[in-house]
Amino acid sequence: MSIETIEKDVCIVGGGPAGMILGMLLAKAGKEVIVLESHDNFDREYRGEVLQPRFLQLMEQIGLRAYLESFPSSKLTCGALYYNDKRKGEFSFSGFSKDIPYALWMPQPILLQALYDKAAELPGFSMRFHAQVKELLHDGDRIAGVTAEGAQGPVHVKAKVTVGADGRFSAVRRLGGFEFEYEHHAGDLIWFTVPKPEHWGDELRIQISDGHGYIILPKYPNHLQVGVAVPVEEWKEIREHGIQPFREELLAANPAFRAFAEELKDFKPFVLLQVKDFLVKRWAKDGCLLIGDAAHCASPVGAVGVSLSVTTAVMAADVIYDALEAGDVSAERLDRVQEQREEEIRAIHKIQVRGAKMVFTSTPFIRTIAPILLSLAAKTKLLPAIQRRTLLMAHPLPIHERFTFK
Template sequence: MSRNTCVIAGGGPAGAVLALLLARAGVRVTLLEKHSDFLRDFRGDTIHPSTLQVLDEIGLAEEFLRLPHHKARGMTMRTDDGAVQIADLSKLRGEYPYIAFVPQWDFLNLVTTAAARYPTFRLVMNAEVHDVIREDGAVRGVRYRDPDGEHELRAALTVAADGRHSDVRRAAGLVPVEHGAPMDVVWFRLPREPTDSDEVFLRLSVGRIMVVINRETYWQLAYVIPKGGFEALRSRGIEALREPVATLLPFLRERTGLLTGFDDVSVLSVALNRLRRWHRPGLLVIGDAAHAMSPIFGVGINLAVQDAVAAANLLAAPLAAGAEIPESLLARVQRRRTPPTVVTQFAQRVVQNRLIRPTLAGRDGPVRLPRDLARLPVIGALTRRFIGLGVLPEHVRSPS
């Protein structure tokens, strides 16, 4: 059995960023990641201005921008009637008026490499957390297994950042409230030619929705299907996926033959939920483990990073000083991050119910919007701020 000041389960954006911020504050922190690397394809990897600002505040922005990436300075929706500009991020104030599309594994490698420069940081891969250690009514660490067997790691604070299917959350008896989602997402890729458009856009038609993301050398495509509809899609054969690509995106018609079967795709079961309570004595839950976000607006990573920054701002100094962390302090993290979570999820539910659900059902076609929503004086400003910065952007105030 080993001891630590803080143990974090889950090496995703929330866990990795929190580990880095705590390590730079002098806190002894261990980050446990159940996989052997960060290479999982088709994960959310839109880095919004709010997260770019956080990277800037800890001196990682230049290093981040040296990674291969694509900058999107706006969001567009294409319907059968034409294009609608949803948001113009180029008008956003600040140094980063764009969304950077970077594979999540590159982002996580950057953050954990930076954390490894501090002697108080430790990363353990292949470490699957399956239970918590309880003592005197409080969580005092975790139990995990790796190729060498079973281990216990005691800590003054345990953080669950292990995703929407969190085992730590389950072990602590915390159950999220489900708000429902009408869709799942089938992810796949097709080659991109130099003569193709460089846009990132949403393509809607009656009964069909496709998200189109420019990855420079390939298109990352997300075909939105009714909830639980993947087996029905697969039973119709790969042509059932090729056909909507060719219809919605005619410039890709000749490339659809490269989709040879459903082994070429990945399915995201969309969830929208959140915990009523993000903490127990000795335990804090953040990121997707506290609130699974819909892929609408692509803000999941950024909400998780904001959780990590808020937690570090409140907890780093007392943890570094060896102070006992009262549950009331953990509750302050939840109070800080609940309003942006609730507002963002409300907006996602509105889009699900007013746009996604009727479009997939083929009712009356997609919602009709002004041709340039981004130019409307108040709505345009609110939309770009909401997508770019979020409801309550956090700034790094934890000690270095």
């Protein structure tokens, strides 16, 4: 069987938000780009569907905010902190962001399709679905592309720069022998979805209880996405005890869960997501760069993972473009992405680790002081300061006009 060979300036592995935006920007700047996506299409279930104000700030800079907001979505304008059924505090996005006083809940299939449609207008952009990377190609010490298994058989994609944008379980990271600097596993979120009560509005809630913590998010168009925070390994114990004790906990936790819990017969409606953050020690090798969750996975705490990944993608576009123009795709040149992004990533990871300790802890002392901590956070300037630090960009990025759609 003959093997198809494709040659491009850049091969991006992973068609999530970071990979799609990087591919779009490089094609906008005149480079030949291909994005390889292992799935058959965008129509599947995702967890990272909250787009924080910092994401919308960035889209405003590159001229895509109005375009993206024209697609189906809902706005999250406020939030509340609960201890059991008692409201301990509240916050509004307008309290720390006057220009963008909301987060956007956009189903990721809609977001990715919108990005694809925009990118597909550019002559240098192409994309292959059902393309699973099996090997990395090499030219001496330089990573020079990938071998992927496609719908019609294997394909060699030769590229001057190969980008791993393929998420927390990155094949490029594994095949390239990239090493972790650190990894934290705070606990697990057990996700399920229920209809949104009419009175709920656009409010997200963080609820600490004597049992577990809950993250409750309005989900477009008319549901709530609920994450039950359980310590590491506890989900296995819960399942061993059978559905009835967990069903009773959900019945007592929130009236919005009642109809769902009453119908529960087993654990099939639940999806486990490990709450991990990690940082790869060095994101670049000669001819290859990791971005997004492949390089710096954020935990779901604060729902900033997509925003951080896309910020790295935008900055990577500039570095890769300059590297291609200079004919220098060495690790030292591509390292500039990490040099620009690592400080913020580390800072936000530290904030997430602290927040996770309260949400995921099983320590009785922390459970006892949780309502006090929630009240203090809501009534002082602490919460807005943390939100401003994590959910907003401190300064606009220096984005060259070659990458904008204005």
